[in-house]
Amino acid sequence: MTPNYAVRTVAIVTLGFLILPVIIVIPMSFSSASSMSFPPPGLSLRWYSSFFGSSVWVSATITSAVLALISSTLGLLLGSMASYGLCRRRIMQRGIIESNFMAPMILPTIITAVALYIAFAKIGLLGTLIGLVMAHTILLVPYVMVVMNVAFRSFDLRQEQVSWTMGASWYTTMRRVVLPQLGPNLFAAWVFAFVHSFDEVVVTSFIAGTYNTVPKQMFSELILEISPTITAVATLLIAFTVASLAGATLIMKRSVQTV
Amino acid sequence: MATVSHTQTYRRKSWGAVFFILPLLILVVIGFDIPIVTIFNYSISSADGYSLDNFYELVTTPVFAKVALNTLRITVMTTVIVAIAGYILAYWISTLPKTGRMIALALVVLPFWISVLVRTYAWIVVLGNAGIVNKTLQSLGLTAAPISFLYNDLGVTIGMANIQLPLLVLPLYAALIRVDQRHMQAAASLGASKRVIFWRVFFPQTLKAYLAGIMLVTIVSIGFYITPAILGGGRVPMMSNVIETYINTVPRWELASAIAVILLFVTLGLFAIYRRLENRTGDEL
Amino acid sequence: MHRRSFNKMVVAAAVATLAHKVTGANAAVDELRLIEGGGLNGDAIDAAYSKAFTAKTGINVVRESPNPFGKLRALVESKDSSVTLYELGTASLQQAKALGLLEKLDWEKIAPLPMFPEARDDYGMGYQYYSTLMCWRKGEKPLKTWADFFNPKDYPGKRALADDPVYALPAALLAAGVPIGKLFPLDVDLAFQKLEEIKSSVSVWWKAGAQPPQLLRDNEVQYANAYSGRVVGQEGIDFTYNQANLSIGYLTVVKGSPPESVEAAYKFLHETTDPANQLIAAKVLPYSGNSPDFEKLLTAEQLPSFPTTASNKQVQHFSDQAWWLDNAATVQTRWQEFALNR
Numbered sequence: 001m002t003p004n005y006a007v008r009t010v011a012i013v014t015l016g017f018l019i020l021p022v023i024i025v026i027p028m029s030f031s032s033a034s035s036m037s038f039p040p041p042g043l044s045l046r047w048y049s050s051f052f053g054s055s056v057w058v059s060a061t062i063t064s065a066v067l068a069l070i071s072s073t074l075g076l077l078l079g080s081m082a083s084y085g086l087c088r089r090r091i092m093q094r095g096i097i098e099s100n101f102m103a104p105m106i107l108p109t110i111i112t113a114v115a116l117y118i119a120f121a122k123i124g125l126l127g128t129l130i131g132l133v134m135a136h137t138i139l140l141v142p143y144v145m146v147v148m149n150v151a152f153r154s155f156d157l158r159q160e161q162v163s164w165t166m167g168a169s170w171y172t173t174m175r176r177v178v179l180p181q182l183g184p185n186l187f188a189a190w191v192f193a194f195v196h197s198f199d200e201v202v203v204t205s206f207i208a209g210t211y212n213t214v215p216k217q218m219f220s221e222l223i224l225e226i227s228p229t230i231t232a233v234a235t236l237l238i239a240f241t242v243a244s245l246a247g248a249t250l251i252m253k254r255s256v257q258t259v
Numbered sequence: 260m261a262t263v264s265h266t267q268t269y270r271r272k273s274w275g276a277v278f279f280i281l282p283l284l285i286l287v288v289i290g291f292d293i294p295i296v297t298i299f300n301y302s303i304s305s306a307d308g309y310s311l312d313n314f315y316e317l318v319t320t321p322v323f324a325k326v327a328l329n330t331l332r333i334t335v336m337t338t339v340i341v342a343i344a345g346y347i348l349a350y351w352i353s354t355l356p357k358t359g360r361m362i363a364l365a366l367v368v369l370p371f372w373i374s375v376l377v378r379t380y381a382w383i384v385v386l387g388n389a390g391i392v393n394k395t396l397q398s399l400g401l402t403a404a405p406i407s408f409l410y411n412d413l414g415v416t417i418g419m420a421n422i423q424l425p426l427l428v429l430p431l432y433a434a435l436i437r438v439d440q441r442h443m444q445a446a447a448s449l450g451a452s453k454r455v456i457f458w459r460v461f462f463p464q465t466l467k468a469y470l471a472g473i474m475l476v477t478i479v480s481i482g483f484y485i486t487p488a489i490l491g492g493g494r495v496p497m498m499s500n501v502i503e504t505y506i507n508t509v510p511r512w513e514l515a516s517a518i519a520v521i522l523l524f525v526t527l528g529l530f531a532i533y534r535r536l537e538n539r540t541g542d543e544l
Numbered sequence: 545m546h547r548r549s550f551n552k553m554v555v556a557a558a559v560a561t562l563a564h565k566v567t568g569a570n571a572a573v574d575e576l577r578l579i580e581g582g583g584l585n586g587d588a589i590d591a592a593y594s595k596a597f598t599a600k601t602g603i604n605v606v607r608e609s610p611n612p613f614g615k616l617r618a619l620v621e622s623k624d625s626s627v628t629l630y631e632l633g634t635a636s637l638q639q640a641k642a643l644g645l646l647e648k649l650d651w652e653k654i655a656p657l658p659m660f661p662e663a664r665d666d667y668g669m670g671y672q673y674y675s676t677l678m679c680w681r682k683g684e685k686p687l688k689t690w691a692d693f694f695n696p697k698d699y700p701g702k703r704a705l706a707d708d709p710v711y712a713l714p715a716a717l718l719a720a721g722v723p724i725g726k727l728f729p730l731d732v733d734l735a736f737q738k739l740e741e742i743k744s745s746v747s748v749w750w751k752a753g754a755q756p757p758q759l760l761r762d763n764e765v766q767y768a769n770a771y772s773g774r775v776v777g778q779e780g781i782d783f784t785y786n787q788a789n790l791s792i793g794y795l796t797v798v799k800g801s802p803p804e805s806v807e808a809a810y811k812f813l814h815e816t817t818d819p820a821n822q823l824i825a826a827k828v829l830p831y832s833g834n835s836p837d838f839e840k841l842l843t844a845e846q847l848p849s850f851p852t853t854a855s856n857k858q859v860q861h862f863s864d865q866a867w868w869l870d871n872a873a874t875v876q877t878r879w880q881e882f883a884l885n886r
Contacts, residue, residue, distance in 0.1 A: 011351030021381030085279025108482020119294035493749035507612035
């Protein structure tokens with residue numbers, strides 16, 4: 001069925017509405033003006049040099065990267081293990097356990113933020129790196145599990161069984177049979193987890209203490225000191241997101257072809 | 260038989276499910292479940308032991324009812340916009356040729372992965388009194404004075420709808436392309452008009468996925484925090500923002516916890532409906 | 545990963561946390577933590593006081609922002625002694641005192657240089673004077689009084705007001721015709737009644753000092769109240785000190801701070817009484833320090849833009865600390881209800 005003129009118009013307008021914020025921010029980051037006007041009166045790289053010249057932004061970027069790296073790796077490990085366990089093993093109360101793992105994705109983040117804020121304050125985890133890593137890992141695990149559940153469910157159990165019958169140890173089975181085939185899924189899950197951690201703002205703002213991440217700094221700037229540096233940060237974030245997702249897609253595709 | 264016995268050996272000899280699940284379970288119990296229980300505990304505690312005083316205060320103070328209504332209004336407006344525009348967009352994409360589909364889908368997915376902060380912030384630039392929309396309207400002579408889009412319901416709704424759209428469009432698109440085209444061909448060969456084919460044959464087959472998507476948007480909207488905080492100008496408080504105020508400004512954690520507990524139950528209730536819809540969709544396909 | 549190594553990791557993490565706590569509590573102080581408002585405010589503290597303090601003591605100052613009142617309660621309630629200094633405003637200082645969240649200051653040990661007596665509180669060092677004044681976009685009809693601000697008919701345009709009863713209530717009462725010398729005790733009912741009248745013209749209730757100048761520049765609002773340091777000397781913005789609120793920003797010591805940290809905090813507070821340091825802070829953000837000698841360091845051109853110079857000080861009003869001590873909690877609650885209803 002070909003859509004009529006009205007449907008097409010509404011759809012295209014909606015698509016434009018969807019991507020408008022993204023295409024507005026990029027040109028503004030190259031603006032020469034210090035006000036937030038669009039279109040920019042002239043072009044310059046001053047907001048990028050202001051970003052890279054600011055110790056606040058640079059250290060926030062490093063904190064974000066380190067935090068996202070640790071959390072996403074830990075989350076990938078724990079999340080895919082749990083996903084494997086839930087898909088492959090018999091477990092009592094499986095539904096409840098799985099819902100428990102997914103809950104941080106479903107509940108409004110403000111609830112998680114407030115709960116962690118109050119609880120972490122009591123046990124001295126507020127403003128610590130350990131507390132931040134715990135929170136981020138818990139928040140990104142559901143995304144890892146969504147990706148890995150699909151992977152494990154579509155992965156043929158008999159392959160493992162064959163390997164086992166042939167006398168391979170569990171470890172060998174994992175290393176030689178399961179992991180090579182799931183590599184792309186693991187990579188995709190890790191990228192999603194990393195991006196998610198890198199973007200997290202609500203919980204981080206509550207529990208980070210003196211740690212400053214890029215989104216936390218952006219959020220406080222949006223409320224405190226609005227400066228066009230923020231458009232440069234936003235553009236860098238867009239570039240980073242697009243690059244990592246494109247990378248993930250590419251690797252997934254390539255490995256699908258080789259398998 | 261052989262398979263079964265192998266599976267059993269495999270299961271017995273492995274370290275068991277506990278090994279795989281326990282590490283994450285420990286982390287989630289310490290870092291999530293206990294904190295959630297803590298706010299439950301706060302919500303039912305008052306100066307003299309356990310009581311429902313906090314909930315009583317929420318129910319009897321008119322302003323909280325107003326915030327709840329406010330949250331509901333913004334959620335409904337956002338969901339309606341997303342539901343209408345989202346279906347049309349998903350439908351249009353499903354009719355495109357392959358390359359067109361890929362490009363359109365990529366454009367839908369891209370903002371989904373870009374920081375909510377960035378996307379919210381952009382609306383200040385677009386919708387401000389000196390923003391492009393107002394400048395365009397004025398230079399076209401359509402309006403004399405700038406229209407206030409920001410710092411009101413409209414601004415918050417626009418910002419939220421923008422963020423929620425991919426959440427509906429992506430799963431809905433997946434459902435639309437699975438509809439068997441032969442049904443429509445059959446209807447057409449029987450002489451049904453385009454309109455009838457769409458409403459009587461096509462749309463009913465996508466309804467459950469559509470409702471599931473709408474529920475998902477509702478669930479996420481009702482707990483929104485960032486967008487009303489930035490685009491609301493302190494005038495469009497939603498439940499999440501009030502929780503923040505009662506934690507940070509007023510310090511009445513008991514009351515904040517009580518609001519959080521209410522929001523938690525509302526979300527879980529909506530999610531239960533969503534799961535039911537989603538499972539039914541799954542069964543049919 | 546083996547379960548054993550996971551256990552190891554948990555143990556290691558626990559040990560690391562404990563070690564951090566133990567060393568934090570016992571070893572010599574090598575860092576002083578301070579929570580303040582954020583933005584330029586923090587830059588001013590860094591440039592003026594932290595730098596001088598670190599040069600003398602070798603102790604690093606670590607800043608954290610912003611400073612919502614709830615965070616102070618979280619620190620005390622969790623017996624978290626990592627943060628020593630906490631910046632508070634007029635109402636929040638009194639609220640904190642009432643809830644017992646602060647350490648009493650030992651003024652002998654602080655040994656301040658000469659300072660204005662009103663800046664000296666048993667629980668807080670008044671380190672900076674700032675005004676909250678009326679301002680507007682250049683080209684709009686200039687305001688003279690709060691009655692003008694509350695009169696959108698004759699002074700058309702959108703408004704932005706501070707989301708804070710300390711500034712909003714006196715402003716509303718002045719608009720209602722209460723004489724500036726008879727503001728306190730505040731007639732809270734009358735103030736809220738007056739605010740109900742103006743609320744439809746207020747498009748933004750701002751929370752951060754940087755917001756009002758930005759909103760004026762973007763033409764989102766035409767009239768606002770703002771912290772003097774944010775609008776004085778800003779291009780395109782006019783202001784008046786008439787009927788403004790003159791307030792003091794306080795640095796306080798968090799209840800339960802270890803004695804070594806408190807000692808360090810006293811040395812830090814001492815630095816805030818030095819007019820030379822105050823001048824450095826004023827270059828970042830034009831607020832007055834607590835030293836009577838501060839003004840002497842200003843040039844004749846700079847004088848009119850600072851909150852405490854004679855001609856400016858006499859047209860403003862001070863907040864009555866004693867009144868706020870008794871009423872801060874109830875007014876805050878009522879303010880939040882108003883906030884949810886506007």
